[in-house]
Amino acid sequence: MKLVCKSCEIEISNVLTELNDISLIKEEMEEDYIPQGYFLIVNEEDKVDEKGTIIINMKDLINSKHHPDGDRLNGCCGLDGLDGMNRVCLNDHETGTENSDCWMPHYIAINPNMVNFT
Numbered sequence: 001m002k003l004v005c006k007s008c009e010i011e012i013s014n015v016l017t018e019l020n021d022i023s024l025i026k027e028e029m030e031e032d033y034i035p036q037g038y039f040l041i042v043n044e045e046d047k048v049d050e051k052g053t054i055i056i057n058m059k060d061l062i063n064s065k066h067h068p069d070g071d072r073l074n075g076c077c078g079l080d081g082l083d084g085m086n087r088v089c090l091n092d093h094e095t096g097t098e099n100s101d102c103w104m105p106h107y108i109a110i111n112p113n114m115v116n117f118t
Contacts, residue, residue, distance in 0.1 A: 001039075003054065003115045007093040012115065013039075014060045026105060032057050033105035041112075048099075054110040058100060061108050063090045066098075077102035085111060 003013040019025075019038040026033060033048065034040055036057040042049050049055065064087050066073055072086040073079055078100030079086050085094045087108065096110035 002118045003039075003056070003095075003110060004118055005089040005091070005093050005095055006114055006116050008089060008091045009116070010063050010089050010091060011118075012061060012063050012089055012095055012110075013056055014062060016056060016060060028105060029103055031105050032059075033099075033107035036060055048105075048107065049097075049109045052112050054096075054112055054115070056108050056110060058098065058106055058108055061087070061098075064088065064095065065090060067094070068092060075101040078106070080104070081109065085114075 002011050004011050016039040019040045024035050034057050036059045040055040042053040067086045072083045074083050079098045080101040081097040081099040085097050087096050087098050095114045100106045
């Protein structure tokens with residue numbers, strides 16, 4: 001499957017497969033939380049984000065850029081994602097949150113209300 005922006009239908013992810021082997025998840029700082037090519041939908045047992053959020057590897061995000069509101073782009077060595085969605089599609093529609101700071105595992109948290117699946 002691919003993720004597309006709900007507002008303009010531009011693709012925002014590479015082809016992804018659902019991650020069924022949770023032993024592949026890495027919670028170490030500055031490591032990819034999820035392997036490239038996979039997605040995970042957060043359930044109530046996961047620690048990284050709200051239930052229903054779609055987690056993907058940062059390398060699988062395409063046709064995306066940082067949010068134009070600089071107040072959303074906080075962090076010391078990357079983005080901490082603590083100030084709201086900080087990623088938009090190329091047409092400036094909010095899609096999700098990059099978590100790439102030095103004190104956290106790295107991933108993109110896609111808001112399920114902002115995307116469709118193809």
